[in-house]
Amino acid sequence: MGRSRYKIKENQAPHFLTCTVVGWQPVFTRPETVQYIIDSFTYLKTNDQFILYGYVILENHLHFIAGSEDLGRDIARFKSYTARRIIDYLQKHTVSIILSQLAANKAAHKTDRTYQLWQEGAHPQQIQNDAMMREKLEYIHYNPVKRGYVDKPEDWRYSSARNYAGQTGLIDICRVW
Numbered sequence: 001m002g003r004s005r006y007k008i009k010e011n012q013a014p015h016f017l018t019c020t021v022v023g024w025q026p027v028f029t030r031p032e033t034v035q036y037i038i039d040s041f042t043y044l045k046t047n048d049q050f051i052l053y054g055y056v057i058l059e060n061h062l063h064f065i066a067g068s069e070d071l072g073r074d075i076a077r078f079k080s081y082t083a084r085r086i087i088d089y090l091q092k093h094t095v096s097i098i099l100s101q102l103a104a105n106k107a108a109h110k111t112d113r114t115y116q117l118w119q120e121g122a123h124p125q126q127i128q129n130d131a132m133m134r135e136k137l138e139y140i141h142y143n144p145v146k147r148g149y150v151d152k153p154e155d156w157r158y159s160s161a162r163n164y165a166g167q168t169g170l171i172d173i174c175r176v177w
Contacts, residue, residue, distance in 0.1 A: 008071045014053050014127040014177055015071060016136045019079065020061040020119045023105035025098050027086060027117070029059050034158055036085040037062060038171050040078050050074050051174045053133070056140045057158035058147070063140045065127065075122050083117035133177055137164070 008015060021027050028034050034057055041064075044050035048068055055064035068074045090099050099115060106116035127133045141153035141161035153161035163169040 008124050009126060012049075012067050012069065014051070014065050014067045014133065015124040016063070016065050016127060017075065017122040017124050018061060018063050019075075019122055021102075022116050022119050023101045024060045025101050025105075026059040027090075027098060028057055028062070028158070030089075032089055033086050036082050036089070039085075040081050041171055043081075044068070044074050044078060045172070048074055052160075052171065053174050053177055054137045054140050054160040054164070055158075055171075055173070056143050056156065056160070058143060063143065065133070065136055065140070071124070075124075079118045079122075086117055087115050127177070130177070 028037070037057055041050075041052055041055070045052060048070075050068040051066060053065040053067075056062060066074075087099075087102070089095075090102075102115040102117060106113070107120065110116050125136075127136060137160075141156075141159055141164070144150050144156035144159065145153055150156045153159060154165040154167060158170065160169055160171075160173045163173045164175065
């Protein structure tokens with residue numbers, strides 16, 4: 001039996017995914033750490049057949065909709081790259097409180113490392129139709145509004161809401177599905 005009920009069944013189909021920092025630590029309150037997420041998405045889009053349809057990055061988690069030839073592999077690469085870069089950043093800048101929490105919340109079986117950045121899994125949910133795609137994009141884009149961070153989705157800098165509002169976002173996304 002698998003470890004999760006969440007499975008990627010059709011790689012190229014868009015999937016709604018969530019990546020959460022262990023212990024819900026506020027890692028993405030620094031522009032530099034958010035940039036690692038943007039850089040990783042950009043790399044996957046440029047070098048693989050990774051298609052990004054939408055995203056939002058909040059202080060301790062992110063949601064995105066993506067598809068690729070091998071989505072599981074690309075998510076693993078994304079999480080590995082971003083974890084390494086962000087942990088290096090936190091160590092370099094001596095962000096001891098967050099580092100101690102990443103160590104304390106590390107899964108017991110992860111004996112090959114001192115810290116764990118991401119919770120295991122990404123809970124992929126395949127987008128079944130246009131209505132579901134619109135629902136998930138709205139959920140993603142309104143997340144910062146519901147939290148009271150901004151009044152309009154496109155005001156949140158770390159979101160594809162700007163792209164969908166006809167503005168320039170931080171990363172190009174695919175608006176055709």
